[in-house]
Amino acid sequence: MFKLLADFRKPEKMAKLPVILGNLDVTIDDVAPDLTNCISSSYIPVRTFDSSEKTNIYFEVEEFVPYIAKCSQPFTIYNNHLYVYPRHLKYDSQKSFTKARNIAVCIEFKDSDREEAVSLKCIYGRPGGPLFTENASAAVSHHQHSPEFYDEFKIALPTQLNEKHHLLFTFFHVSCDSNSKASAKKRDVVETQVGYAWLPLLKDGRVIMNESHVPVAANLPTGYLNCQEVVSKQHPEIKWVDGGKPLFKVSTHLVSTVYTQDQHLHNFFGHCQSTESAAQGTGGELVKYLKSLHAMESSVMIQFLPTTLNQLFRVLTSATNEEVAVNVTKVMIHIVSQCHEEGLEHYLRSYVKVSIVLVHLSYVKVSMVLVHLSYVKYVFKTEPYTSSTTRTVHEELAKAMTAILKPSTDFLTSNKLLKYSWYFFEALVKSMAQYLIESSKVRVSLLAPAVWCVSSAAYSHSDADVLNQSVLEANIATEVCLTVLDTLSIFIMGFKTQLCSDHGHNPLMKKVFEVHLCFLQINQSETALKQVFTSLRTFIYKFPCTFFEGRADMCASFCYEILKCCNSKLSSIRSDAAHLLYFLMKSNFDYTGRKSFVRTHLQVRKRERDGREMRGGGGGGYPLHTDPFVSSERLYVEEQSMELS
The missing domain is CATH 1.25.40 (Serine Threonine Protein Phosphatase 5, Tetratricopeptide repeat)
Known part of the structure; x- marks a missing residue:
């Protein structure tokens, strides 16, 4: 199959090959949300997994995403894989071996170049075999002096790599001689070693992830990792094939949450x-x-x-x-x-x-x-x-x-x-x-x-x-509230100029205002709310232009939340909210040179109307204790408003 595919790239071969028409149908289905027996690319169960069931096991394929931000996601689970692709061995000019065709390549992962060093059992095995193996081989191209390889090898990398970790490639001539006259000993020698190549994983501390061209050696002495750097000097302990030319091409691809x-x-x-x-x-x-x-x-x-x-x-x-x-x-x-x-x-x-x-x-x-x-x-x-x-x-x-x-x-x-x-x-x-x-x-x-x-x-x-538990949570909620209010107060003093830009209608002011408003939108203790009201009173005093000039969105949001507080279950909160609403109206009145407070009055009326419509339409309106529009505190605001006018 591989030989035929290679022939397709040669124009002189294409003319002699018959073309058989056919169709290939590929179907891609959505994965069911309740899919069971699914494992990750590291063979770790990621969904409900029942090993006793005799059903199919679904395997998540590793995705090689483009190196652009929009296609990337933050790493949230551990992954540390290296994919190795032997590409090509150029042996058509070598003179070191009399027989070097039908070439197989065997890959190993090692952490030492000493003679007694063993291969690490971290190469993923083939389907049906063991999960991890110490070595793996690529398919053999028949009668090829310069074979091309098409296999992919997947390696689980250790969490700590050093300069001694490397890939070792061993090349074999695979005998296809079935001559009955050959001696039994000769027939038993199926594989003959015809070279070695190695690739250190780290370069400048980073994992090599590109296409590499490496030389091939006829022998493998102890300490061979140091020999590759001095190929041109003809290291005495090593014999290079074809003068140490880079005969072997291999590429790697890293998918790792550990190494960048x-x-x-x-x-x-x-x-x-x-x-x-x-x-x-x-x-x-x-x-x-x-x-x-x-x-x-x-x-x-x-x-x-x-x-x-x-x-x-x-x-x-x-x-x-x-x-x-x-x-x-x-x-x-x-x-x-x-x-x-x-x-x-x-x-x-x-x-x-x-x-x-x-x-x-x-x-x-x-x-x-x-x-x-x-x-x-x-x-x-x-x-x-x-x-x-x-x-x-x-x-x-x-x-x-x-x-x-x-x-x-x-x-x-x-x-x-x-x-x-x-x-x-x-x-x-x-x-x-x-x-x-x-x-x-x-x-x-x-x-x-x-x-x-x-x-x-x-x-x-x-x-x-x-x-x-409720008491504990109330205490910590109050502590956090008071701490944030203190921090906001310090921040406001330091950045008043920036907050006042564009009459207080800028992103920074909006964020600070939303923080204040957030305290009114989330249930707080009585102590916390009293401090929130005090902070808001100071906020209105320091930045009146935010509420009374330009867009009315902040004033509207403020009125809406205060109206809800006017119907708190606690009378003290109702009273404080009513006083704060009165203070907003009075500040509006003073800001216009004691001429009117139309803006605030309109926003209060509009929010009242919105509340009635929400309740009338079955939406529930304000989640208040009593009717917000007949409470004593609201009447107090009305009286104060009449006094102002």
Whole structure:
């Protein structure tokens, strides 16, 4: 078959070959969502697997995706495969062997070139055979002095490679002599060795992944890995075939979540690994590697996204000078910007989303109940807090962001930081929440999947345990709320100019406003809500143009949420919400030179009407305790409005 396929490429052969017409039908079906007995390319079960059933086993084929960002996905499961493709052996001019045709090539994977070294059992076997073998052979092309090979070999690489790991190729002449007159001894010699070739896996610390042309040796002395570098000098211990010309062509393809092919990322990871702490040694050397990450391939950036970001956060908290911290943050800004430009920002959101945080990978005892915790995909997790820890992600990131936003720094970088500030805000808040838990400032082991507060995990226990758990969650929710409000207050003082640009209608202001609004949209404790109302009162006072000039969307959203709070089950919250709504109207009145507060009044009326329509249409309207339009607090607002007018 292979010989016929090779003949198809020769014009003189094509004219002599008959053409038989035929059709080939290929059908591609969708995989059923409940497909069972499915294994990954590493033969690991990925779905419900019942080995006792005598049914088909479905095998996931490894996908070789193009090296572009849009086709790439972050690595979430371990994979470390090398695919090897022997291509061609040019033996038509060799004089070392009298018989060298019907050539077979046998491949082995070794970690040493000593004489007693054995092959590693890591080559995937053929279907029906053992899972792993120590060697594998390609199909033989009959009567070919310069055979071409078409086989694919798949190797499971070890997690740690060194300079001694290599591929060893042994070539054999396969005898097809069936002459009955030949001696029995001669007939028993089916395979005769006719050469060796080897290919080291690492070059400059990276796995070789391209087409290689290597010389072939007639013998294999101890320490042969060192001989290939001195082919031209005629090493005395080795005999080269055809003068050491590169007679053998082989190519490799790497599919690995461990080894990167990008030189810049490889250098950065290598530097971090070679030092006890990523910030030790020469700060200038680390800055050099950080700056080179801006040239990282976008596809590699997406593939190693969680690993890269985790390493950058680790460097950030161990940095000994501001230059390192600033450059770490600049790399993050570049990565976040690239993800948005490629339309892949959802990977960033998956990485930083606030979710159940694993403090210890174990069963955690909470209120006498065992709750099993597990990691969330791409989850952002800071380094564990200890009493000796002096730096946290939120502290160091906030300082670096402040330095980047100074007027004297690069405008493009600071502009990107403001444009994609959501990522850094979420990283700040999640770091603070994890710090509160791990420093025992809040004695609970669970965080909740809300943007700025805490959620519960699945558990079952008695009514008393439910009450205890609720109290714990309320306490940590309040702590997180107060911490975020303090952080926002500091941030607002530092970036008031940027927040006021375009009359307060800019992406940064929108994000800060959404954070405030989020506290009204999520159930909070009475203590937390009182602080939220105070913070919002200050926010209105500092940025009146945001509410009373230009687009009315922020004013409308604010009125909608406050109207809901006017019908809280707690009378104190109803009263505070009504006073805050009155303060908004009065601020509008003062902003117009005490002429009118039409904007706020219209938005309140519109939101009231929307609420009535929602309830009348069966949508439920505001999820309020009483009718929001006849409560005493609403009448109070009406009276104050009349007084203003």
